[in-house]
Every structure is written in C-alpha cells, then in structure tokens.
Amino acid sequence: MIEIVSAPETTVEIIEPASATQWTPDSWRSRPIAQAIDYADQLALEQTCSQLRKLPPLVLPYQIENARQQLYQVAKGNAFIIQGGDCAESFYDVQHDIIRSKVTLLAYQSQILAAALGKPIIRIGRIAGQYAKPRSQMFERLPTGETIHAFRGHNVNSENPENREPDPQRLQLGYFYAAATLNTITQVEKELSRSVINTKAQHSLYTSHEILHLPYESALTTGVYNTSATFVWLGERTRQLDGAHVEYARGLRNPIGIKIGPTATPAAVVALLDTLSQNRDHYGKISLITRLGWGKVHSTLPRIIRAVQLSGHVPIWICDPCHANTVSTTCGRKTRILNAMLGELKETYVAHRRLGSHLGGIHLEQTGENVTECFDEVHVVEPADLGSSYRSLCDPRLSAIQAIDLVKGFAAFVKE
Numbered sequence: 001m002i003e004i005v006s007a008p009e010t011t012v013e014i015i016e017p018a019s020a021t022q023w024t025p026d027s028w029r030s031r032p033i034a035q036a037i038d039y040a041d042q043l044a045l046e047q048t049c050s051q052l053r054k055l056p057p058l059v060l061p062y063q064i065e066n067a068r069q070q071l072y073q074v075a076k077g078n079a080f081i082i083q084g085g086d087c088a089e090s091f092y093d094v095q096h097d098i099i100r101s102k103v104t105l106l107a108y109q110s111q112i113l114a115a116a117l118g119k120p121i122i123r124i125g126r127i128a129g130q131y132a133k134p135r136s137q138m139f140e141r142l143p144t145g146e147t148i149h150a151f152r153g154h155n156v157n158s159e160n161p162e163n164r165e166p167d168p169q170r171l172q173l174g175y176f177y178a179a180a181t182l183n184t185i186t187q188v189e190k191e192l193s194r195s196v197i198n199t200k201a202q203h204s205l206y207t208s209h210e211i212l213h214l215p216y217e218s219a220l221t222t223g224v225y226n227t228s229a230t231f232v233w234l235g236e237r238t239r240q241l242d243g244a245h246v247e248y249a250r251g252l253r254n255p256i257g258i259k260i261g262p263t264a265t266p267a268a269v270v271a272l273l274d275t276l277s278q279n280r281d282h283y284g285k286i287s288l289i290t291r292l293g294w295g296k297v298h299s300t301l302p303r304i305i306r307a308v309q310l311s312g313h314v315p316i317w318i319c320d321p322c323h324a325n326t327v328s329t330t331c332g333r334k335t336r337i338l339n340a341m342l343g344e345l346k347e348t349y350v351a352h353r354r355l356g357s358h359l360g361g362i363h364l365e366q367t368g369e370n371v372t373e374c375f376d377e378v379h380v381v382e383p384a385d386l387g388s389s390y391r392s393l394c395d396p397r398l399s400a401i402q403a404i405d406l407v408k409g410f411a412a413f414v415k416e
C-alpha cells in the first residue's frame, strides 16, 4: 500500500497506518511477533502471566498522566529529557549502592543540562524493568558444538551458558526486582532532596524499559495503562508497522518511544506516528529516539524531520548516540568511543536547529559505577584497559565519569 504523492516542497512517500481494529491489551496476539521468546512450556508461561495479572501496579495511572503532561512541555521545547541506564539491567545489581549511584548520576546530569539549557530537565531511567533484550542471533554455538539460546535478559534466562533455557518463573522474579528497585529509587530520592543535589523542585525519576516481552507487558496492563513503567519504548528490531509490538503500543496512554535506526525511511517513520498517535494534537505522546551513527546524521535525519513536520505530528526528538556507534575490539568485545557519541549528539542537535525543530532529550547506556566498557581519552584508552572492569551483561555502558563528561561536552557545545 505505497503511494507516491506530490507535496509542495518535496516528494513524500506515504505509507498507510496499520489497520485500526479494536485494540485490547491482547490484540497484539494476532500479529506476527518479532523477537518472540521460544518457551518450551507454554502452559507454565500462561500460569505465570495469570499470577502477574493479580499483582499490584508498579506505576499508577496518575503518574503516567503526570509524565504525559511534562512530556507535552518537552514537545513544545520548554523542557528536556535525560534518559539513561543499563543496556540490560541485572537481577544481581538490585542493591542499594548500585541503584543509588544510578539515580545520583541522572540527578547530576540533569543539573548540568538545566544550567546549560535553562529548562526543566525530566529524568527517565532505563531502570526497574529493563530485563528483556532483542538479539540479532537467537542462538549461540558453544566451542563444544552445542547450540544454546542467546542471552535474552534476566526476565528470560541467565547469562550463564549453562542456564540459557527460557524460564517463565523469571518473569515473576523480574516483577519483584523491579518493585524493590522502585522502592530504593524512592528512598534515594528522599535522601538526595536533603543533600547538595537538590531534586526537591523536580518531579521524581520516571522508569522506562523496552516493551519487548509482550506476554509480560500485557499481563501488567490495566485498561490503557502499562503499569510496569511510566515510559516504554519500541526497539529498532520490533517496530514493524503490522507487527505485534506496534499493535500493543497503539492503545496505551503511556508515553511511547520508538527507536529509529539508519534504515528507517521518512515514510515509515510517519506511518508509525500515524498508527501510534492517530490524534495529531497528542504533543509529546511519541518520542522518536534516533540512533543513526556519527557521520550519518546529516544524510538521514533531515529528510525524516522534514517528513514529520509536513505530517503535522509533533513528537519529541531524543538522540541515542549509543546504538549506531557500537564497535568490536579485535578480542570480540563490544565497546563505544565517547567522542563518537558526542559527535552524533552534536550533529543531531545541529540538524534539528537547521530545520526549526529541536532536540528534546538524550538517551544513554550508562551506569553509576566505575566500569571500563567504553573508550574515552583519559580513563580507558587502550584495549587492555577494557579488561579491568567490564561487567555489562549486554552492550557497553558509560561509566559515571564518562556519562558526566559526555553531558558536559554536549552542554558546552549548546552554550557556544
């Protein structure tokens, strides 16, 4: 259903929105499910999901509505988002000090951004539920010749090669780990509001994760609210227009992010907006999280921005300078270079300014700890330096110092 039409300034390809049948928290089940988890025991999965349905919400509808109101201000250009946390959160990291350092990091970053931009900063963690991962390969072959499931996040299986069978019981664990994390976030925020980092005047930290595991997400959906997180996003690998994930996200009141990679066409982006935000006055309902790669922004992003502007939608534009700047070392370790990430942030900021659009936020994979997973020019310089504290379960995270330096570099660029 692709039609070419002529618009006054440019030629725009139009893709019709996905057909709008009656939405329910389970209407996604009739669509193709990308990245589905292959459970051996479907009955056990269903039993776990019935248990989950009875558990209390982790986030209440009024909190989701508050977030929607604040994100409306971001879409208007009156506020800015810092969103950050692990690629894959670990059950083992549900510890007070580790959570505290993540919350503190986001608070520092928001202070730096507030000073540079002169706007309120909305903090969103990739936290309290970022436990399911998409993978480019579903299976892994061991040196022994045995084939095992790829690691899919702690809600699904263990990172340990001996324990890779997807286990539905983990979904319940994930719910309780998320609840414990949320409780700790609340405690830490109270503590911070009495200390030098003054978060008193700010809203509380919002939680977010990728809505990858639809049986889990729909089990925690009450009416039009996904009560497992405030903000949820569709990944680059699960944003097919006619797919299950887009159908699931379509009916939610939660703010929705969509990852936009270098292969996304302007028409595909507009079609996603038409499908997920049928009412064009829903400012800030959708965040387009672009992850295009340093050096590739100017050849891809302007056409997307232009098409979105012509469509009449007013999404939030967030830049994820992580996922298209991942490289592998010769030893096969995934890493990122801080300078490349800053490069994509700057290019993205400039591309928006040139078109009268505005960047509304930054999305980062980071941790409050002193890890050595990404390169910078001071602390982690040689490939051997990566070895000393590489602990990520999935993609490389910025250490606290690197994450602050990156935000400072962006802040300095904006103030120039």
Ligand code: PEP
Pocket: 087, 134, 234, 235, 236, 237, 259, 260, 291, 323, 395
């Ligand atoms: C992620 O955010 O960890 C991720 C997998 O990103 P993307 O969907 O953009 O590749």
Ligand code: MN
Pocket: 087, 088, 323, 365, 394, 395
């Ligand atoms: Mn990642």
